[in-house]
Amino acid sequence: MKETPTTATPKKILFVNTKAPYGSSLARDALDALLAASAYEQDLSVLFLGEAVFQLLRNQNPKDIGMKSLAATLPVLPMYDITQIYAQESALSTRGLSIDDLVLPVKVLGADEIAALMGSQGAILSF
Amino acid sequence: MKETPTTATPKKILFVNTKAPYGSSLARDALDALLAASAYEQDLSVLFLGEAVFQLLRNQNPKDIGMKSLAATLPVLPMYDITQIYAQESALSTRGLSIDDLVLPVKVLGADEIAALMGSQGAILSF
Amino acid sequence: MKLSIAVYGAPHSSEASESAYRFASAACSMGHSLIRVFFYHDGVHNASSLAIPPQDETQTTQRWQALALEFNIDLVVCVAAALRRGIVNTEEAERYDLESQNLGKGFEISGLGQLLDAAVSSERLVSFGH
């Protein structure tokens, strides 16, 4: 049987989110891609940069704008074995947000840690 | 014959441009709309705000990115009887541009003049 | 009051068409006369008869069609923007020898001049962009 080494060892793949929810569908599309990816048994992590930290805010209620709540879906990530969830420290502080405002536990990273995280990946999916 | 007063007197209509060329097609789409509008004998004017002042730069050569030069088309505006052409003073200065860098003569406006121009219109088309 | 709106954003991808629809619906229910919705730039995708959003998501095309039918609104799609983006009616499909058309019922393809005409014939015009 032919060996397929690239799939045998889990590959480190980072999903980078940079968009606020709802104004465009990219935030939702990134989450859909992440959930689909969870079936492939790779080493997945997800990072929320800049405006994307707004995706994590509690109390989202987008019913009146005809959309589904991201905040209602994001907490399922750990159930899909996605536990490496990161948010940019400066993005939170600039927006006056603390981790208590968020719908799921995240690890808060500074600039150097973000550079190290990105640099350690086998691939990055940018949203 | 039934009178149509709204079309009998030319209506003041302002085209407001806010986008850089090429990254999106909105700059081109705004210009197409303006040229189409010139056939209707209304009182047209056009204003370049923020990034849109980049539309007016000389020496654009977008052949290698598969697009048509805005700088090559914009100078036809006066031939279409569109002579009220305005650009935002602060947008030019922030970008290090002077009116000598532009492909057609424009009237440079400060913030108060822009507010007055917008306020005097019968309609604004925002791009 | 006579109103018109211009829509520059595609459904789903951008919130612009959602905002435009809610504005249109509110204006009509308040008794204003919405005479035209002009779809330009990515807004032309609002007119696609082939878009199939999941059942629990907004059915954009049908929603515009229903509103237009109830309140007698012109739904005008810019021909140049539509051709570039793959939205064609039967006439254009024949002209360009395409195997099918995909313009939703109730939408009309017309020239860019109809945007200026909307600005001239309405007392207010509002743009919804992305």
Add this chain to the structure above:
Amino acid sequence: MKLSIAVYGAPHSSEASESAYRFASAACSMGHSLIRVFFYHDGVHNASSLAIPPQDETQTTQRWQALALEFNIDLVVCVAAALRRGIVNTEEAERYDLESQNLGKGFEISGLGQLLDAAVSSERLVSFGH
């Protein structure tokens, strides 16, 4: 080297698909193996068989088709993104009882998992967004 790219922008509206194509073309001509182009979000419009840009503008769909044919590239369109935006193949058209299909020849509709698969099977993946 084995490469894949992800395209999130629609032709004409955004420069993303132009940049993606030029990158793809350069990579192929340099002897790299471009194994997949994955079209997601507004990128699905790259696959429309009904888009008719003016003759002196870029014929996006045909350009991808020609490149894929010459260099044996998978052109994969995300099914969920495509259905929401009105890009359907014959199978989906039948399933949803639509009167026509508009997926360009050479493009294949598939699941979102193919994006991750591209990331796993390629040595490099580049995203082109708007």
Add this chain to the structure above:
Amino acid sequence: MSLLHTVNKSPFSKDTLLNCLAICQAKHSVLLIEDGVYGALKSSPCREQIEQLSAMGVRFFALSADVSARGIDENLIADVTLASDQDFVNLVVKNNVTQSWY
């Protein structure tokens, strides 16, 4: 003449709201919609300008559906009034002309 501005981009990442505020004058109204409602946050980078312009007679609104969607109802600047879709229509009708910033 009265002028309505709509703004649909967040000032945390784009200069859209800043550009709008730069030309705002008394009797103008500004309606924040879509991602523009983030501009009404107490942490907004435009908070100072909004409060100054508000004191000068510019009126500020945020579309209620977009505020609720984003979960920020509790954190808005006091000078910004929530507006329904009907209020949006009334703002368009009452002002002579509308400039959409996007």
Add this chain to the structure above:
Amino acid sequence: MSLLHTVNKSPFSKDTLLNCLAICQAKHSVLLIEDGVYGALKSSPCREQIEQLSAMGVRFFALSADVSARGIDENLIADVTLASDQDFVNLVVKNNVTQSWY
């Protein structure tokens, strides 16, 4: 590990380039494409950061086709090198991973 960043938005109106530069380190490369090439202008709001990072070992490039398209060839920061489409491919190949900022 080496990292390539691509940036396609103008820093005169969006914070995309600024966000990228905030996490840039020595051995990273930054390629400005599409409207991102305005970031290479001498008048760029990010000029100082680019020059500082360049001195620290970050390499900066601007896609030549996009620079010419916009007519800004004559006004670029000296630390930014013009790149062809082939150079873009080589940058992707030589760096371990690419983050696209858009």
